[in-house]
Amino acid sequence: MKKRKLLILFAMLLCLLPLSAMASTLPPIISTEETAAALSNQDLIILDIRKIEEYKAGHIPGAISMFYGNLAIKRGDSDNELTPDDELVDLLGSAGIKPESTIIVYGKTDTPADRVNITRVAWTLKYAGVAKVSVMNGGFEKWSIREKRAVSADMAKPKAVSYKGKFNKAIFVNKDYVKNSLNKTLIVDVREPDFFEGKQKLPMVAKMGRIAGAVNLPSIQVFEKYPPGDHMETCCWTFKDTETLKNMATGVVGVETNREIIVYCDTGRVASTWWFILAEVLGYKNVKLYDGSMQEWTKDDSAPMLP
Amino acid sequence: MYKGYLVDQTLLDTDPHFAMGCEGCHKGNLEGATREEAHQGLVKRPSDNLQTCATCHQKITSTYEKALHYTSAGQRHGVMKRFSETELKQFDEKIFEQSCRSCHASCGSCHVKAAAVGGISIGLIKGHKFIKKDEGKTCAFCHGGRVYPEYTGEYGGKPDVHYQKGMLCMDCHQKSDMHGDGNTYLSKQDVKDRPVCTNCHNKLGQEARLTTRTAHTQHRDKVTCYGCHASAEYRNCYNCHKESESKPGFILGLNPRDGKTLTTLRVIPTVRDTFAAAGVTMSHFDALPNYWNTPAHNIRKRTDRTRSCDACHTDKAGFLTKEALIENGSKANERLIYPINPIPITE
Numbered sequence: 001m002k003k004r005k006l007l008i009l010f011a012m013l014l015c016l017l018p019l020s021a022m023a024s025t026l027p028p029i030i031s032t033e034e035t036a037a038a039l040s041n042q043d044l045i046i047l048d049i050r051k052i053e054e055y056k057a058g059h060i061p062g063a064i065s066m067f068y069g070n071l072a073i074k075r076g077d078s079d080n081e082l083t084p085d086d087e088l089v090d091l092l093g094s095a096g097i098k099p100e101s102t103i104i105v106y107g108k109t110d111t112p113a114d115r116v117n118i119t120r121v122a123w124t125l126k127y128a129g130v131a132k133v134s135v136m137n138g139g140f141e142k143w144s145i146r147e148k149r150a151v152s153a154d155m156a157k158p159k160a161v162s163y164k165g166k167f168n169k170a171i172f173v174n175k176d177y178v179k180n181s182l183n184k185t186l187i188v189d190v191r192e193p194d195f196f197e198g199k200q201k202l203p204m205v206a207k208m209g210r211i212a213g214a215v216n217l218p219s220i221q222v223f224e225k226y227p228p229g230d231h232m233e234t235c236c237w238t239f240k241d242t243e244t245l246k247n248m249a250t251g252v253v254g255v256e257t258n259r260e261i262i263v264y265c266d267t268g269r270v271a272s273t274w275w276f277i278l279a280e281v282l283g284y285k286n287v288k289l290y291d292g293s294m295q296e297w298t299k300d301d302s303a304p305m306l307p
Numbered sequence: 308m309y310k311g312y313l314v315d316q317t318l319l320d321t322d323p324h325f326a327m328g329c330e331g332c333h334k335g336n337l338e339g340a341t342r343e344e345a346h347q348g349l350v351k352r353p354s355d356n357l358q359t360c361a362t363c364h365q366k367i368t369s370t371y372e373k374a375l376h377y378t379s380a381g382q383r384h385g386v387m388k389r390f391s392e393t394e395l396k397q398f399d400e401k402i403f404e405q406s407c408r409s410c411h412a413s414c415g416s417c418h419v420k421a422a423a424v425g426g427i428s429i430g431l432i433k434g435h436k437f438i439k440k441d442e443g444k445t446c447a448f449c450h451g452g453r454v455y456p457e458y459t460g461e462y463g464g465k466p467d468v469h470y471q472k473g474m475l476c477m478d479c480h481q482k483s484d485m486h487g488d489g490n491t492y493l494s495k496q497d498v499k500d501r502p503v504c505t506n507c508h509n510k511l512g513q514e515a516r517l518t519t520r521t522a523h524t525q526h527r528d529k530v531t532c533y534g535c536h537a538s539a540e541y542r543n544c545y546n547c548h549k550e551s552e553s554k555p556g557f558i559l560g561l562n563p564r565d566g567k568t569l570t571t572l573r574v575i576p577t578v579r580d581t582f583a584a585a586g587v588t589m590s591h592f593d594a595l596p597n598y599w600n601t602p603a604h605n606i607r608k609r610t611d612r613t614r615s616c617d618a619c620h621t622d623k624a625g626f627l628t629k630e631a632l633i634e635n636g637s638k639a640n641e642r643l644i645y646p647i648n649p650i651p652i653t654e
Contacts, residue, residue, distance in 0.1 A: 051459065052473055053443035069460035070471050074539070083465070087609055091471070155473050 026102060028280040029239050030134040032143050035060070035104055045097055045158070049107040049121050050140065058151040060106065060143060064095050064158050068107065068117045071124045072269065078295055079204065080120070080269040082172065088128050089163045096158035097125075099165035102132040109139035109237040113269070115223055120272040122280070123289060127172055129165030135276065138226055141236035146226070171275070173262055173288045175296055175303065178211065182304060185260045186253055187211050190219040190274045191294075195266070198307045202266050205294045211264065212304035217252040219265070219273040245277050257284045264290040264297075314435045324437050332359055354414035364414075367486050371414070374487025375495055382407040384493040385599075386577055389589040401585045412449065417485070421448040442475040453542045453573075458604040464539030467606050496564060504532045522613070531570040531600075534559060538607035544576040545633075559619075560627035560643040562600040569645050573601035574633060596639040598627070620650050 026038060038044050039062065046063040048055050055065040070091055075081040083091070097103065105121050108114040118135050125133045136143070143149050173181075181187065189210045194200040196216040198209040210216075222245065226238040239245065253261055261284060265271040268291035278284040290297075297303045319325045330337050332353035339345030353359040357377075361368040375381050383403050390398055409423075416422035418438050421429045429448070432438045438445060447455040460466030469478070479502040492498055505511065511523040526535065540556030558572040579592050612618045619626070626647055632640050 051443070052470055052475065053441075056473070056475075065471075065473055067460075067466060067471060069466045073460070073465045074462075084609070086614075087607070090608065094472075 026104070026132065026134045028134050028276070029137050029242075030104055031137050032147055032149065035106075035136050035143075036149060038104070041102070044102050044104065045095065046104045046106065046136075047095070047121065048140070049105060049117055054108075054140075056153060056155065058144065058153055059140070061150055061152040062156055063106070063152075064156045066091070066095055066105075066121070068121060071121055072117075077204075078267070078292060080267040080291075082124065082127065082291055085128075085167060088124070092125075092128055092130070092165070093163035094158070094160050096161050097130060097163060098161055099129050099131060099163075101130060102134075103130055104134045104136050106136035106139055106143070109141060109223070112220065112223075114139070115237055116219065116270045116273050119276040120269050122276055123171070123272040126280075127168055128163075129167050133280075138236045138238045142226060142238070146235040171279070171288050173290050175290075175292050175300065177288075178262060178264070178290050178297070179303060181260070181262060182211075182213055185262055187214040188217050188253060188261055188263045188271075188274060189214040190217055190263055190265050190271050192218050192220055201294075205266050206298035207305065209298075209305040209307055211294075211297060212306045214264075214306075215252050217249065217263075217274055219270050221248065222273050222277065239277075242281060246282055249274075249278060249282055253278065253284070257282075258286060259284075260286045260288070262288045262290050264293040266294045268293045268295075318434065318436055322437060352413055352415060354416075354419075357414070360414045368414070370483075370487040370489045372487075373489060373491045374485070375492055375498075376412045376485060377487070378491075379403075379407050379411045380492065381494045382410070385575070386595070388594045389577070389592050390587075391590045394587060394590060397585075397587045398582065401587060402582055410449075416448070417445040424449060424452075440477055442477060446476045454604050457541050460605070462540075462542060464541075464605055465607055467538075467604055468608055469606065508532075529567075529569060531562070531568055533571040533601070533603045533606070534569050535612045536606045536608070536610060537571050537603035538605045538610045541571070541573065541601070541603045541605060543574040545574065557625045558598065558627050558631075559625045559645065560598060561645050563596045563598065563639070563643055564600060566642065568600075570600045571603045572598040572627065572643060573603075575599055578633075579635060593638040595637060596643055597633055597636040598640060598643055616650060619647055623647050 026034070030038075035046070039046075039060075046060055047066040048059045048063040049066055049068040049071075050059075052065055052067055055063075055067075059065070071083055071088070072080040073083050082088070103125060105118055105125070107118045107121075109118075118139070122133045122135050138146070144151050178187070189196045191210075192200075193216060195202075195208075196210050196214070196218075201208040222239060223237040224240050225234070226236050227233065240248075253259075261278060263271040263274050263278070268289060271289050271293060275287055275289045279287040298305070314325070314329075325331075328337075329335070333350050334353075335349040336345055336347040339347060350356075357368040357372050371377050383399070387395055387398070412422055418432075419435060420431045421444070432441060432444050443455075456462050457464070458467045458470050460470070481500070481502075483500065484498075484502075488498075488500070495501065511527060512520060514520045514523065522535070537557070543556060543558075546556060558574070559569060560572045562568040562570045563572075574597055577597070579589065582589065611624065618624050627644050629641065629644060
């Protein structure tokens, strides 16, 4: 009888828990179903990173517009660079984001660039010190076209706050840091094998090849078409399941989750996929992103490369 | 009856624009059985004749026939001082009517089908639906070479802060900017009721933060808002038509229209022999500069120049210099160089 009373008391306490406590349990890769279930959570902030025109045409009800281009800018000749810290503070504050906010980021998944933009924004939020950031699997197409869930055309007007997060600068590394880490740290090139092997390059990258000592873990294999199977329907792209991602990762970076890992690509955008999976999904504790990536590295003749 | 082109039936049934059938606007031969027969007398761009739309939209078309978007007068006005009287007549006949005027926007160019820019049209905006406004298309069709991508940050750089806040073209520009106000203008500079930053930002010099207040007070009427708040490089003609890698994409200099205000300048594509192929020379080429003041559409609260006075007063970043002037340009260009000085240190 006493046990039963305790159980009832425990259940009552659970009911009294603030919704924010529930929000803290959101998975890093969150499904559209879970997102829909979390919509009533007052502490949840959903960020739509698509263009304003697309956002205005329809978005997840309550979602705040945070266009990708605000968070990854061109600086000099370098693409997809972090926006300056003071502007980042302005941006997050104007969206009503606090360090303790629970965030779900979504965008489009049409193109490889669209897909990686979502994790790049998640990485930027983590860099700015936002603790709880999830990315919605399948993007807006899955939400609206495939599942026909509710959309709104009303522009959300968040109450601005003064953002006071402590920046997590350890997840960003520059060229000098990478140079000093050679032969000490596991450096992961997330580009496709032809780029890793020096057979191809993008126009904005000066030379073919990879950072000396890097291993290859291509990000292109992270996503799969949804719904899966052999058919003509094109809805969207989703992350592969966690077990598959884990198998892909451990085969290249191993199972030691405390070792330092630096991920890079051509401009620092694509690398965010594996940064997010390793750090947020698989629990690797010391993963950093080299934002300058090959666009910066290949311009420095003293930066060691292979082949 | 030829049925080679089909508009969505729901649209045909619900949109009153189709009440008179396709032939109501496009004419052609209803009885024609083949494409060729059906297209006899076809009018491809019905709204080139404003009277087509005036049947229902009389008020708008009456102002639009005088609007700069329709007359293209700004293009003529922007270059006419370079010509002698005789040359101007040649220009009007061979260039303006043949080339510049082909750019004029008919009603349909914004509301139905993209205008042909450089001979290329990207087609119907939304399956022949009559679109009231869809700035990403209706405006960006023509202004997509420079202004619109600057605004959205698609050239790299950063998106304009107003875009970040969810504002699109029509949140600053008014209907009268598109449809005209009934007056005839030679240039948009003559239009009094244009978007001005202070329409919304009307408390300059009253800010709580001392540095912001001082900066706004000190620079007011001397530097345009763009001068400090344009955040990044913007596109000049040579960013695509490259003649050199060394030209800046962000230029600060004196506004050629008043000769005293520091502002952002943009290179214009008229060079000494621009019209030579048509046999039109410019005897007074040097009467106008190769740079015009430009309202750069990439405004941010914080820029290098708002962060530090040194960006302008010491580093002189972005300032037009004699060395940076375009080669073989107008002699009027040198008058736009602004001699920026260090801030005097007082006791």
